[in-house]
Amino acid sequence: MKIAIIGGGPAGLYSAILLKKQRPEAEITVYERNRADDTFGFGVVFSDATLDNFEKYDAPSYRRIIREFAYWDDIAVHFRGSVHRVGGNGFCGCSRRTLLLILQERARELGVALLFETDIEDEARFADADLVVLADGINSRFRDKYIEHFQPEIDLRSNKFAWMGSTRPLDAFTFIFQETEWGPFIAHAYQYEAGHSTWIFETDPETFVRAGLEGLNERQSADRMAEIFGWFLEGHPLLINRSMWRNFPMIRSKRWVKDNMVLLGDAKATAHFSIGSGTKLAMEDAIALAEAMHHAPTVEGALQQYEQGRREEVEKIQHAADVSLVWFEHVDRFWDFDPVQFAFGVMTRSKAITYDNLTLRAPDFVGEVDKAFARQVRAKGFDVDVDKPDAPMFQPLRLRDMELANRAVVSPMCMYSAKEGVPGDFHLVHYGSRAIGGAGLIFTEMTCVGREARITPGCAGLWNDEQQAAWRRIVDFVHANSAAKIGLQLGHAGRKGATKLMWDGMDRPLEQGGWDVISASPIPYFPDSQVPREMDRAAMDAVKAAFVQAAQRGEACGFDMLELHCAHGYLLASFISPLTNRRTDAYGGSLEGRMRFPLEVFEALRAAWPAHKPMSVRISATDWAEGGITGDDAVKIARAFAEAGVDLVDVSTGQTVRDAQPVYGRMFQTPFSDQVRNEARVATMCVGNITTADQVNTILAAGRADLVALGRPHLVDPSFTLKAAAWYGADGVFCPPQYQPGKEQIFRNSVRDRQDFDDLKIKAKPKTRAELKAETTKPLAAE
Numbered sequence: 001m002k003i004a005i006i007g008g009g010p011a012g013l014y015s016a017i018l019l020k021k022q023r024p025e026a027e028i029t030v031y032e033r034n035r036a037d038d039t040f041g042f043g044v045v046f047s048d049a050t051l052d053n054f055e056k057y058d059a060p061s062y063r064r065i066i067r068e069f070a071y072w073d074d075i076a077v078h079f080r081g082s083v084h085r086v087g088g089n090g091f092c093g094c095s096r097r098t099l100l101l102i103l104q105e106r107a108r109e110l111g112v113a114l115l116f117e118t119d120i121e122d123e124a125r126f127a128d129a130d131l132v133v134l135a136d137g138i139n140s141r142f143r144d145k146y147i148e149h150f151q152p153e154i155d156l157r158s159n160k161f162a163w164m165g166s167t168r169p170l171d172a173f174t175f176i177f178q179e180t181e182w183g184p185f186i187a188h189a190y191q192y193e194a195g196h197s198t199w200i201f202e203t204d205p206e207t208f209v210r211a212g213l214e215g216l217n218e219r220q221s222a223d224r225m226a227e228i229f230g231w232f233l234e235g236h237p238l239l240i241n242r243s244m245w246r247n248f249p250m251i252r253s254k255r256w257v258k259d260n261m262v263l264l265g266d267a268k269a270t271a272h273f274s275i276g277s278g279t280k281l282a283m284e285d286a287i288a289l290a291e292a293m294h295h296a297p298t299v300e301g302a303l304q305q306y307e308q309g310r311r312e313e314v315e316k317i318q319h320a321a322d323v324s325l326v327w328f329e330h331v332d333r334f335w336d337f338d339p340v341q342f343a344f345g346v347m348t349r350s351k352a353i354t355y356d357n358l359t360l361r362a363p364d365f366v367g368e369v370d371k372a373f374a375r376q377v378r379a380k381g382f383d384v385d386v387d388k389p390d391a392p393m394f395q396p397l398r399l400r401d402m403e404l405a406n407r408a409v410v411s412p413m414c415m416y417s418a419k420e421g422v423p424g425d426f427h428l429v430h431y432g433s434r435a436i437g438g439a440g441l442i443f444t445e446m447t448c449v450g451r452e453a454r455i456t457p458g459c460a461g462l463w464n465d466e467q468q469a470a471w472r473r474i475v476d477f478v479h480a481n482s483a484a485k486i487g488l489q490l491g492h493a494g495r496k497g498a499t500k501l502m503w504d505g506m507d508r509p510l511e512q513g514g515w516d517v518i519s520a521s522p523i524p525y526f527p528d529s530q531v532p533r534e535m536d537r538a539a540m541d542a543v544k545a546a547f548v549q550a551a552q553r554g555e556a557c558g559f560d561m562l563e564l565h566c567a568h569g570y571l572l573a574s575f576i577s578p579l580t581n582r583r584t585d586a587y588g589g590s591l592e593g594r595m596r597f598p599l600e601v602f603e604a605l606r607a608a609w610p611a612h613k614p615m616s617v618r619i620s621a622t623d624w625a626e627g628g629i630t631g632d633d634a635v636k637i638a639r640a641f642a643e644a645g646v647d648l649v650d651v652s653t654g655q656t657v658r659d660a661q662p663v664y665g666r667m668f669q670t671p672f673s674d675q676v677r678n679e680a681r682v683a684t685m686c687v688g689n690i691t692t693a694d695q696v697n698t699i700l701a702a703g704r705a706d707l708v709a710l711g712r713p714h715l716v717d718p719s720f721t722l723k724a725a726a727w728y729g730a731d732g733v734f735c736p737p738q739y740q741p742g743k744e745q746i747f748r749n750s751v752r753d754r755q756d757f758d759d760l761k762i763k764a765k766p767k768t769r770a771e772l773k774a775e776t777t778k779p780l781a782a783e
């Protein structure tokens with residue numbers, strides 16, 4: 001077999017090694033345009049988990065790599081004169097040059113031919129090769145040559161960055177967030193060998209210009225960075241090596257394989273440097289390719305297997321990198337945070353690290369985070385313990401005169417079980433048990449303001465006395481038997497009305513017994529859905545009046561809070577999104593025009609709803625669709641509602657149009673809550689695939705939301721909050737006297753269960769290489 005590999009970076013060399021090991025008889029050549037030791041850049045980092053992988057696939061190169069590596073366990077966050085260190089991270093760094101020399105040496109040993117100073121212009125010269133590996137890096141000539149086939153999507157990010165070095169010793173992966181007269185600068189720095197550290201500097205484009213960096217040469221800009229970070233560099237110089245300022249290209253390719261050619265490493269996909277995974281991805285691509293070549297009978301089959309098997313993992317890492325880079329791009333959102341909360345945000349930015357996880361490895365740090373959170377709550381007039389505070393989830397919150405005992409919320413969820421809009425016994429048990437279960441706030445399902453405002457025939461309503469009496473019974477039960485507050489979500493289905501019950505076909509039009517539907521514009525939801533009638537002024541007045549009457553009935557029921565449903569493609573949302581609002585009058589066009597009617601309704605409700613009771617609004621912060629609402633729009637929408645007196649924005653997303661492409665994942669809507677809260681400066685509630693109390697605490701402690709709503713988890717576990725309180729030892733959580741023995745038992749057992757769980761986790765966790773190194777002075781095993 002003949003294999004040609006274009007590019008002698010980590011992807012090219014490691015694939016050469018693994019393929020040669022697998023097929024000693026194969027003729028494998030690596031073509032590299034640079035000289036053997038002619039590498040740019042400074043260090044690379046790997047996690048312990050990545051090194052375990054390397055050990056499994058090629059022990060000799062692994063052993064050489066770990067001999068050369070610098071290890072560290074801590075991450076240090078410097079912000080506004082403070083430094084917070086968090087241990088147990090298990091990373092190691094090595095010079096890129098050393099890594100490449102090790103891989104070159106190992107490849108040569110195995111019999112791979114390495115041809116340096118050989119720039120490949122045309123792959124036609126490999127016509128006789130069975131496999132051509134395109135590992136030619138971020139600016140891949142061959143990806144571009146076959147651009148129509150590979151279909152790369154290149155997202156050039158806004159921040160500027162430059163990669164430099166220093167002799168400053170570092171004993172932790174170090175983030176420095178530096179305020180300057182021009183704006184914020186960030187340094188990501190780590191040591192990769194004795195006396196050498198990598199320094200990546202990053203700043204936003206405006207700060208870059210204001211700091212006069214535009215037009216400076218490498219040396220001049222390094223000198224400017226040395227001035228800014230001089231206090232930390234302690235006289236150590238900044239070193240340059242092709243340290244130009246650039247914009248990071250986030251690359252995703254639709255296809256990775258063409259005939260017998262395959263893209264590997266940066267050529268196919270990149271991951272932002274802030275998660276330090278570029279070299280890992282490149283080398284793990286090589287592993288995946290070697291695995292596929294081992295298992296598939298043909299090269300063609302192997303390449304297909306490589307692409308199919310590897311894509312999900314790469315996309316997962318890219319997603320984590322995306323989330324991380326967005327955090328860094330918007331660091332100014334958090335600039336006024338308490339430094340410990342800021343550091344917690346840095347640590348948890350890409351979702352992999354959580355509150356519980358940090359509690360295990362850095363309990364003192366999390367203790368400080370809890371105290372900072374409790375101090376903020378105390379500053380709002382609550383008599384909470386700041387020395388031994390409860391976890392953030394169990395800290396109270398006040399909205400106008402309504403006080404919530406904790407931050408867990410039962411998200412509004414239609415039960416499709418009302419008769420003519422009247423909630424029945426099912427609803428009493430449903431809401432009652434969730435209130436007893438300990439959540440601070442429970443929302444009703446979308447409660448419709450008129451018969452024709454319903455989504456389905458099973459939707460609850462509040463337009464007549466019978467419905468009002470039924471809701472009153474539920475509200476009274478909640479108030480009499482729990483500490484929960486209960487909020488009423490009012491809505492109008494708009495073009496999604498007259499549809500089937502969820503279990504008969506979500507959003508599908510009713511075949512019989514339907515009613516006329518209205519919307520901002522006459523656009524049906526499905527092609528075969530009813531075409532809604534475009535609302536005229538009279539229809540708007542009628543809808544507004546119906547909302548006001550329902551709110552008045554809600555007040556008569558004793559609800560504590562009112563939420564206006566402006567999300568998920570229902571009537572008011574259909575005004576806000578440009579995808580569903582094509583109006584040419586004052587209620588369409590610009591965002592201002594599209595917000596006009598929803599704001600009118602909100603203002604009318606605000607006037608009708610008692611001034612001491614809070615109001616929230618649920619929005620879809622993105623339509624997940626081309627041309628639709630984006631996070632930036634959501635900030636403007638939230639500001640407009642805040643000016644009209646909203647106390648909380650309930651940040652959901654999507655469900656506006658059928659062809660949306662949501663990116664699901666754990667806590668997938670939380671970034672929008674973060675953006676709205678910290679840009680529009682309004683309290684938010686986040687929701688969406690949040691399933692554990694650990695996630696709730698992570699979100700709250702990082703300042704990404706003020707309340708956390710859980711929908712589906714509450715469907716199967718009414719006592720989610722009580723159980724979480726037991727886990728975190730928050731014994732102030734309400735429990736009715738009838739259930740007190742159960743509470744005592746779970747609180748007693750939880751102490752032991754938690755201890756066992758933590759012990760298990762600690763035992764199961766392999767020692768990091770830094771820990772192993774610290775334990776032994778013996779040299780690591782020789783080959």
Ligand SMILES: Cc1cc2nc3c(=O)[nH]c(=O)nc-3n(C[C@H](O)[C@H](O)[C@H](O)COP(=O)(O)OP(=O)(O)OC[C@H]3O[C@@H](n4cnc5c(N)ncnc54)[C@H](O)[C@@H]3O)c2cc1C
Nearest residue numbers: 007009010011033044045120136137163265266278279282
């Ligand atoms: C600022 C910055 C910081 C980073 N920090 C880290 C980090 O801390 N940790 C980490 O793991 N990764 C980091 N990376 C990413 C890392 O450098 C890359 O992801 C990794 O090197 C990708 O490996 P590769 O083999 O795919 O590509 P490359 O390393 O770019 O190798 C491609 C090779 O192909 C050669 N080549 C290109 N075209 C041709 C041609 N036509 N003919 C012959 N040869 C050719 C090039 O000369 C090059 O040697 C960082 C990247 C940047 C930009």
Ligand SMILES: Cc1cc2nc3c(=O)[nH]c(=O)nc-3n(C[C@H](O)[C@H](O)[C@H](O)COP(=O)(O)O)c2cc1C
Nearest residue numbers: 411412413414445446687688689690710711712713
């Ligand atoms: C059965 C069901 C009914 C729902 N009904 C409503 C509703 O009436 N109003 C609303 O705003 N959201 C509604 N939602 C959305 C939820 O409030 C929540 O935003 C969504 O389920 C995501 O949260 P989760 O991942 O915690 O379930 C509903 C969700 C489910 C599962």
